[in-house]
Amino acid sequence: MKVVQADKIEGKPASFHRGGSSVYTHLVEGDDASPVDNFSLIIARTPGRFSPRHRHNFEQFRYQLEGIADYGRTGKLKPGMIGYFPEGVHYGPQTQDPGETLKMLVLQCGGASGSGYPGRKAVMAAQEEMKKYGHFKDGVFFRNEGVPGKRNLDSFQAIWEHISGRPMVYPKPRYDVPILMHPDAFDWVPVEGVAGVCEKQMGAFTERQASARFLKLDPGAVLSMTGKRDILFVVSGTGKIKGGAKSDPLRAHTTVYLEPGDKAVLEATHEIEILNMRLPDLAGVRSWSRSEHVEAAE
Amino acid sequence: MKIVQGDEINVIKGVERHRVNASDRVHLLEGEDGTPGNFSLVIARPDNRYSPRHRHNFEQFRYQIEGTADYSRTGKLKAGMIGYFPEGVHYGPQQKGEPGEKLAVLVLQCGGASGAGYISRAAVPAATEELKKLGTFEGGVFRRNPGLPGKKNVDGFQAVWEHINQRPLVYPKARYDVPILMHPDAFEWVPVEGARGVYEKVLGIFTERRTSVTFLKLDGGAAYTLSGKRDIYFVLSGTGTVGGEPYRRLTTLFLERGDIARITADEATEILHLGLPDLAGLPARQDSRPAQAEAAE
Numbered sequence: 001m002k003v004v005q006a007d008k009i010e011g012k013p014a015s016f017h018r019g020g021s022s023v024y025t026h027l028v029e030g031d032d033a034s035p036v037d038n039f040s041l042i043i044a045r046t047p048g049r050f051s052p053r054h055r056h057n058f059e060q061f062r063y064q065l066e067g068i069a070d071y072g073r074t075g076k077l078k079p080g081m082i083g084y085f086p087e088g089v090h091y092g093p094q095t096q097d098p099g100e101t102l103k104m105l106v107l108q109c110g111g112a113s114g115s116g117y118p119g120r121k122a123v124m125a126a127q128e129e130m131k132k133y134g135h136f137k138d139g140v141f142f143r144n145e146g147v148p149g150k151r152n153l154d155s156f157q158a159i160w161e162h163i164s165g166r167p168m169v170y171p172k173p174r175y176d177v178p179i180l181m182h183p184d185a186f187d188w189v190p191v192e193g194v195a196g197v198c199e200k201q202m203g204a205f206t207e208r209q210a211s212a213r214f215l216k217l218d219p220g221a222v223l224s225m226t227g228k229r230d231i232l233f234v235v236s237g238t239g240k241i242k243g244g245a246k247s248d249p250l251r252a253h254t255t256v257y258l259e260p261g262d263k264a265v266l267e268a269t270h271e272i273e274i275l276n277m278r279l280p281d282l283a284g285v286r287s288w289s290r291s292e293h294v295e296a297a298e
Numbered sequence: 299m300k301i302v303q304g305d306e307i308n309v310i311k312g313v314e315r316h317r318v319n320a321s322d323r324v325h326l327l328e329g330e331d332g333t334p335g336n337f338s339l340v341i342a343r344p345d346n347r348y349s350p351r352h353r354h355n356f357e358q359f360r361y362q363i364e365g366t367a368d369y370s371r372t373g374k375l376k377a378g379m380i381g382y383f384p385e386g387v388h389y390g391p392q393q394k395g396e397p398g399e400k401l402a403v404l405v406l407q408c409g410g411a412s413g414a415g416y417i418s419r420a421a422v423p424a425a426t427e428e429l430k431k432l433g434t435f436e437g438g439v440f441r442r443n444p445g446l447p448g449k450k451n452v453d454g455f456q457a458v459w460e461h462i463n464q465r466p467l468v469y470p471k472a473r474y475d476v477p478i479l480m481h482p483d484a485f486e487w488v489p490v491e492g493a494r495g496v497y498e499k500v501l502g503i504f505t506e507r508r509t510s511v512t513f514l515k516l517d518g519g520a521a522y523t524l525s526g527k528r529d530i531y532f533v534l535s536g537t538g539t540v541g542g543e544p545y546r547r548l549t550t551l552f553l554e555r556g557d558i559a560r561i562t563a564d565e566a567t568e569i570l571h572l573g574l575p576d577l578a579g580l581p582a583r584q585d586s587r588p589a590q591a592e593a594a595e
Contacts, residue, residue, distance in 0.1 A: 075475050075476075112485070112486060171484070172481070172483075172484040173481060173484060174480060174481055174484045174485055174501075175478060175479070175480055175481075176373050176478075176479040176480075176481075177373075177476060177478075177479075179474060179475075179476075179478055180474070180475040180476075181473060181474055181475075182471070182472060182473055182474075182475075184471075185470070185471040185472060185473045186411070186473055186505065186506045187411065187506055188506075189506050189507070189579075190579070199506070200506040201503070201505070201506050201508060203502060203503060203504050203505075204500070204502065204503035205502055206485065206500075206501075207485045207486055207487075207488050207498075207499040207500050207501075208488075209500055209503075211503070284488075284489075
């Protein structure tokens with residue numbers, strides 16, 4: 001079990017492959033050595049951001065904390081809304097009003113296709129290397145003249161191909177469009193056998209069942225959980241979480257990551273609301289190995 | 299538990315009512331009228347049918363068996379695709395098919411998480427005929443005669459609902475922005491733990507009441523125990539036995555809460571599994587209960 005207090009983590013400048021000057025608070029990350037099920041959870045503050053219409057070979061949940069993220073024809077995420085952005089599905093373009101700062105919780109993770117997710121360090125290193133033969137502008141990588149390869153490419157795709165040493169093949173879309181959800185339209189459902197605890201399931205997606213739900217604990221309520229690659233993000237309220245001999249306070253934006261089998265007990269002091277995102281169950285999905293593609297390039 | 303053989307049920311010829319043109323229908327299953335969990339499962343064969351952009355206070359799955367259903371900006375359901383149409387979410391307009399194109403769609407309509415319930419199809423014809431004394435249906439819209447109280451132009455189905463229930467239809471607040479159209483062929487089969495030769499692909503689970511859609515595959519000779527929580531199983535291909543009865547393409551099984559059925563595949567089998575929402579503990583909304591009985595007393 002890992003517990004981080006977001007209010008104690010300093011934000012860092014984001015990668016520059018998208019436009020704007022975002023600051024990221026890195027909450028939890030997966031294991032770069034296991035790219036298939038690697039992931040990244042951040043709070044992104046974007047004072048000014050543009051991202052062209054694009055798609056990824058990983059999946060995402062985006063929970064809007066402040067401001068309105070305008071994804072063009074994909075729709076808008078207003079504060080309190082959450083969106084599921086599937087692998088291989090176009091979204092955007094993303095724009096925002098000048099002077100408005102957005103704040104959102106972003107989970108990006110390897111999905112059902114097995115394409116995996118490159119770690120942050122690999123992305124930052126790749127960007128530096130790629131400056132030798134091109135430049136990034138407004139979310140597009142522009143290759144220098146005379147350099148082999150596609151002249152203009154979505155910046156993340158260019159980074160991925162640089163890291164992997166092979167062309168990116170986007171997964172066939174499972175869904176036509178991203179799925180934007182209004183949690184305030186869902187009703188709380190009591191959790192059976194657990195006094196004072198309610199949930200609202202937003203949805204579970206793909207055959208690997210990446211999912212999101214909200215949990216609410218009344219003051220004094222106690223909830224025992226066994227992890228299956230779960231992220232718990234405290235939206236509001238206070239309490240504590242115990243895992244083994246360790247106990248940590250829960251407050252707004254406390255983030256917990258439960259590996260499979262991790263046991264934790266949550267207790268609310270004041271009413272507490274938590275966003276629980278479960279990463280896809282990728283057991284048995286063929287491992288994508290960077291080394292395979294290094295060999296292919298030799 | 300209920301088993302029906304879809305190929306033995308008489309086709310009911312479509313009659314134009316609240317939409318433009320009509321669909322021939324095979325009525326496979328129905329729920330219990332007057333309850334929040336009422337539902338209808340049909341195979342519809344639309345004939346040059348047009349439906350304006352509209353929404354409902356119930357949820358739907360539409361599995362495209364044949365042809366392409368064009369829902370305009372909502373998207374297209376091509377053969378093999380399935381769409382989840384949530385309560386309160388606009389979709390369409392549905393365009394007429396290409397000339398000569400045959401369309402066939404499996405349609406599940408059911409009361410959803412809002413508790414608004416579902417009006418049985420049997421109630422619609424009588425209500426439509428009564429409404430024709432008060433106005434006309436044109437292009438899927440009910441146009442009330444001048445001088446009559448009520449909104450002048452109303453979605454055809456909404457008008458029917460309000461006539462039956464004698465109160466304005468209040469649409470549930472949309473939980474999702476748009477209908478969710480899915481490509482089952484893009485999903486991968488996942489072995490079912492402990493069941494040799496059985497695979498599934500969960501396409502999605504929706505709302506806090508967990509309406510779900512899954513495909514199930516059995517190799518020839520494989521066996522599996524199905525357990526019910528209000529589940530529909532629709533055979534797409536293959537043969538075998540289920541619950542002691544033979545199954546084949548279009549066999550449809552409904553399992554109530556607690557029902558169990560053993561399925562054994564003689565040959566490779568593929569099944570569409572629709573999980574109705576778990577509405578346990580959800581009271582019927584006041585505006586979903588028909589007021590007719592009280593009004594008639």
